[in-house]
Amino acid sequence: MAQHKEWNEDVAAFEKANPNITIKSVTYTGQCEVPAQFTATLRAGTETNLFYAYFTDLHQVLNAGQAADITSYVNSKTVPALADIVPSAMAAETAGKTLYGLPTSNYTQGLIINRKLFTQAGLDPNKPPTTWAEVEKDAKAIAALGHGIYGYGDYSASPVGGWHFTSEMDAMGGQIVGSNGQAAFNSSTNAPQATAIRRPMDAGPAKATLSTPGCRASISATSCGPVTRLKTPGGKSAASNASARMYALSEVCRAGLSTTVQPAASAGANWEKAIVSG
DSSP, X not given: OHHHHHHHHHHHHHHHHOTTOEXXXXXXXOTTTOXXXXXXXXXXXXXXXXXXXXXXXXXXXXXXXXXXXXXXXXXXXTSTTGGGSXXXXXXXXXXXXXXXXXXXXXXXXXXXXXXXXXXXXXXXXTSXXXXXXXXXXXXXXXXXXXXXXXEEEEOXXXXXXXXXXXXXXXXXXXXSBOTTSSBOTTSTTTHHHHHHHHHXXXXXXXXXXXXXXXXXXXXXXXXXXXXXXXXXXXTOOGGGGGTSOOOOSSOOOSEEEEEEXXXXXXXXSEEEEEEEEO
16 A cells, blocks of 8 residues: 555654664554544553544543643744644644644535526525525525425535534534533534524435545535535634635535535555654
């Protein structure tokens, strides 16, 4: 596998530059495939001292006592591209003022509009919705076309629905997990946000989609009109996404609006992590 070869090359280059440090590589099953394995190794204290985790894993890593404070080691000299990393990605690796990791990749969420359906519904495809209220309004107009056309659709299969729901709740000021560590998305405090997320779907049935291995999602294609991809300004917080123009990484058919999340890199069956000594 190409990633395995690149990993070994990186290890060799690092050890050559740092002859007093030895890296022992460990091959493991991707976290998408076996989430419980990561949690188990953390709690057992057998996790390697250099590992890959998702941005949502920070608290369980801290709670397991498996995180090291790397704040003093990270600067523009040790990480030349530090200033180019999106602040929100760095925030996911930080607790208080302490840095516990570095982001290696990121993904974004976006909104796609079907320009053909927008035009048919009397909407201007050159002025796509920029707020959730506008998404709901446009979805109703598109669903009113009938003929089995969906006003709005959202990926919901496998873990993809969780990614969407979490970011959408966050953008509206809601919470998935409360300060007590318990589920909060279905509490009375967060009910308004959850209801707002559902309203565009109530304009018409959401199109069902399937999730493919590697935590990627795909959408089945029939006859598509032109689509527009909207981009979120870099460095904005999740809370600003509700009113920001977003971009999409896939195509949508028979729906006026659809959201998608796609990681920057495909997750394979096996990954590499390391035990560093020296």
